[in-house]
Amino acid sequence: MSIAIKAxxxxxxxxxxxxxxxxxxxxxxGEVFGFLGANGAGKTTAIRMFCGLLAPxxxxxxxxxxxxxxxxxxxxxxxxxxxxKFSLYDELRVEENLDFFAGVYNLSKQDANQRKEEVLAxxxxxxxxxxxxxxxxxxxKQRLALASALIHNPRILFLDEPTGGVDPIARRNFWETIHxxxxxxVTIFVTTHYMDEAEYCHRISIMDQGVIAAIGSPxxxxxxxxxxxxxxxxVHLIKGSQIESHFGLPGIGSTSY
Amino acid sequence: MKSNDxxxxxxxxxxxxxxGEVEALKDMNLEVxxxxxxxxxxxxxxxxxxxxxxxxxxxxxxGGEARVLGFDPVTxxxxxxxxxxxxxxxxxxYPDLTVAENLQFFAxxxxxxxxxxxxxxxxxxxxxxLGPFQDRRAGAxxxxxxxxxxxxxxxxxxxxxxxxxxxxxxxDPVSREEFWNILDDLRRQGVTVLVTTPYMDEAAxxxxxxxxxxxxxxxxxxxxxxxxxxPRRIVQxxxxxxxxxxxxxxxxxxxxxAQLFGDRVHLAVTDVDVCxxxxxxxxxxxxxxxxxxxxxxxxxxxxxxxxxxQPTTND
Numbered sequence: 001m002s003i004a005i006k007a008x009x010x011x012x013x014x015x016x017x018x019x020x021x022x023x024x025x026x027x028x029x030g031e032v033f034g035f036l037g038a039n040g041a042g043k044t045t046a047i048r049m050f051c052g053l054l055a056p057x058x059x060x061x062x063x064x065x066x067x068x069x070x071x072x073x074x075x076x077x078x079x080x081x082x083x084x085k086f087s088l089y090d091e092l093r094v095e096e097n098l099d100f101f102a103g104v105y106n107l108s109k110q111d112a113n114q115r116k117e118e119v120l121a122x123x124x125x126x127x128x129x130x131x132x133x134x135x136x137x138x139x140x141k142q143r144l145a146l147a148s149a150l151i152h153n154p155r156i157l158f159l160d161e162p163t164g165g166v167d168p169i170a171r172r173n174f175w176e177t178i179h180x181x182x183x184x185x186v187t188i189f190v191t192t193h194y195m196d197e198a199e200y201c202h203r204i205s206i207m208d209q210g211v212i213a214a215i216g217s218p219x220x221x222x223x224x225x226x227x228x229x230x231x232x233x234x235v236h237l238i239k240g241s242q243i244e245s246h247f248g249l250p251g252i253g254s255t256s257y
Numbered sequence: 258m259k260s261n262d263x264x265x266x267x268x269x270x271x272x273x274x275x276x277g278e279v280e281a282l283k284d285m286n287l288e289v290x291x292x293x294x295x296x297x298x299x300x301x302x303x304x305x306x307x308x309x310x311x312x313x314x315x316x317x318x319x320g321g322e323a324r325v326l327g328f329d330p331v332t333x334x335x336x337x338x339x340x341x342x343x344x345x346x347x348x349x350x351y352p353d354l355t356v357a358e359n360l361q362f363f364a365x366x367x368x369x370x371x372x373x374x375x376x377x378x379x380x381x382x383x384x385x386x387l388g389p390f391q392d393r394r395a396g397a398x399x400x401x402x403x404x405x406x407x408x409x410x411x412x413x414x415x416x417x418x419x420x421x422x423x424x425x426x427x428x429d430p431v432s433r434e435e436f437w438n439i440l441d442d443l444r445r446q447g448v449t450v451l452v453t454t455p456y457m458d459e460a461a462x463x464x465x466x467x468x469x470x471x472x473x474x475x476x477x478x479x480x481x482x483x484x485x486x487x488p489r490r491i492v493q494x495x496x497x498x499x500x501x502x503x504x505x506x507x508x509x510x511x512x513x514x515a516q517l518f519g520d521r522v523h524l525a526v527t528d529v530d531v532c533x534x535x536x537x538x539x540x541x542x543x544x545x546x547x548x549x550x551x552x553x554x555x556x557x558x559x560x561x562x563x564x565x566x567q568p569t570t571n572d
Contacts (some may be wrong), residue, residue: 038429040399084427135279138302164427165455167300167470168562172517179500193429196519199499218520219497229519231430238431 004029004156004187005050009059012045019045021210022059027203029155032178032188034198036230037207038238043191046207047158050189052076064156077105080154084161086145090134094125094144097133098151105152112151119147123177139170146177157181159190163197175200195231204230206237213237264291266418266449267312271321274307281307283472285321289418289451294444296463296480297453298561304472305453306346309422312451313343326418342416346423348407352396356387356406359395360413367414381409385439401432408439419443421452425459437462457558468561475564480557487555487563489525492532494540495549496520505543510535516562523559 005027012020020042027033037043048054050063052072061068064078088097095116102112120126123143128136133144142162149157159178163171175197178188182202190201198204198218205215214221214237218230227233267289274282282304289295297305310316312325314334322329328336350359360381364374382388385405390398395406404424411419425433437459440450452463460466461480468475468483476483492512496502503515503522510532512524526532529552540547 038399039401039427039432041429138300161427165301165423167303167455167565168457168558169565170300175500175517193427193433195430196517199519200517234430235434238429 002029003027003062003065004031005033005061005063005189007046007050007059007061010046010049010056010061011058012042012049012054013057018210020049023207023210023212024059025205025212025215027187027189029187030182030185031203032182032190032201034201034204035189035191035207036195036198036204036234037191041207042210043207044160047160047189047191050075051079051081051158077152078154078156080149080152080157082145082149082157082159082162084164086141088133088141088145088148090132092133093129094131094133094136095120095129097144097148101148101151107152115151115153119150123147139166139173142166142170142174143177146174150181155185156187156189159188161191161193163192163194171197195229195234198230198234206234208238208241213241265289265324266291267295267323267325267451269308269312269321269323272308272311272318272323273320274304274311274316275319281472282311282318284474285469285472286474287467287477289449290465291449292444292447293464294440294450294452294462296460296466297451297469298455298457298460298466298557299453299469299475300455302471303469305469306422307472308469309343309345309420309451309453312420313337313341339414340417342411342414342419344407344411344419344421344424346426348404348410350395350403350406350410353394355392355394356398357382357391359406359410363410363413369413377413377415381412384442385409386435399432401428401435404428404432404436405439408436412443417449419448419450419452421450423453423455425454425456433459457556457561460557466557468557468564470561470565476560484555484557484560487525487560489527489555490529491553491555491559492524492526492529492536493549493551493553494522494524494536494547496522496545496547498545502540502545502547505545506536506539509539516559518556518558521553523553523556525555525559525563 003026007023007025009022009024010020011022035043049056049068050061052068052075056069063075066074068075098116120129163174182188203217205212221233225233225236265288269285269287272282272285285308299305311318312323312330314330317331325337326340330337357378360378361374364377369377382391387405425436443450463480466480467477494502499517499520499522503517506515506522510526512526516523533550536550
């Protein structure tokens, strides 16, 4: 199985503060990987390094075999990225948003049109293609944001809290889509605060105070810690360490950057 | 039960609000009683924030009426403000000020006498467990701690009614649990809390709830009773392969779509015994593993999903 994302002792410091402290992991092509952790644990810093937006202080990472430290721009071309604040232009029509992102990725006119039709069909957006984006319900915007992130046909997709605030049915549909993409070989690297969603990942990691506290399939982690849900595993791991940091080393792990 | 427990603190009748062509609130009705923790539950875009803004007089309704602590938000907003703490989704903390300085600042805004300020600040720091971090700049706090500081600032003038707009969205599970523990303390002190959340597990922690969707009330009542009013029975399947299992079980024994809840699949059925047999047979035929199949209690999320799938909904 080929490796889509690899980190070796990946570290990022801001002044004296170590936001990401020597993390190592491998994510396989076509895997749905859940990247969990407490607020301020270093998830966003790690994702920014994987996406070529922030240089590592130490250690290395490769995305699709490309070194994020040496070729950050090349990394950006092979990945798709979608955040909770869908980066859409509300004043533009649905298809104009897709045109815009096709332009950002320098698709040829022919490729851009072909991919646009493909993602409109894939996400059931054909009927609203002429609608102004700002007038769409949230669940539709979420699908458009995902379509935009996929316009250049990336093999690796980073999703940062993609389901915050959407209704339970839209959430379920979204995860169905994620698994369909993974079945076609797209690697999904996703963060979420909904612990039930962690169960839909092939593997997850739980990050705390800059380090990966646990990694494995949801079944493995539940068995390892003797808990019946990922929520309980999460609370067990994070709470234990927070008590330590409150009374041992005051607050080091709780700072957010 | 104290005699004032049935006092109505907030009442809303037929409230409507549109932004241009978008009807944010269609017909909102609810009552919040003194001392209770009331949850307004629904996804983004269901009208929760619009309702809260109407209650504190930031918006003027298109129809219907509201009373907060006996006052009309349209004409008596000033009277409401002195007894209400409102925490919007993006509360404005001063990132360059420390935790303690932010509290001092809000104490000044609310004209708390100088002698009182220090005592109140110390009490709130203790109460929010932010004491060890009082000298840290607000900008350097984690998401969960920022929310606790925002809540503390909202409480500086000791309001009788607290209105919280999605205080735990984007907050990790441990910090969410801690935030709700603080709300428990407030309830014990007799503060009435009106809170909105998209998390169904938090709905269960409220005394009473209203489920809202697309600007309308779907259901109201005590969380357990709302969940129990689910019109069918629930068969639960525990499985290491939830998504494959949900797909394989779609429509089994007339259950419609199978709903995923982490490592559980819920089927809404009428005849449990028949369904237990058929579900087991179908999973064995599909060679899908499962750890248990049994009847379970309907959850609030089952009810919510059921209600939003109805073509038309009645209260």
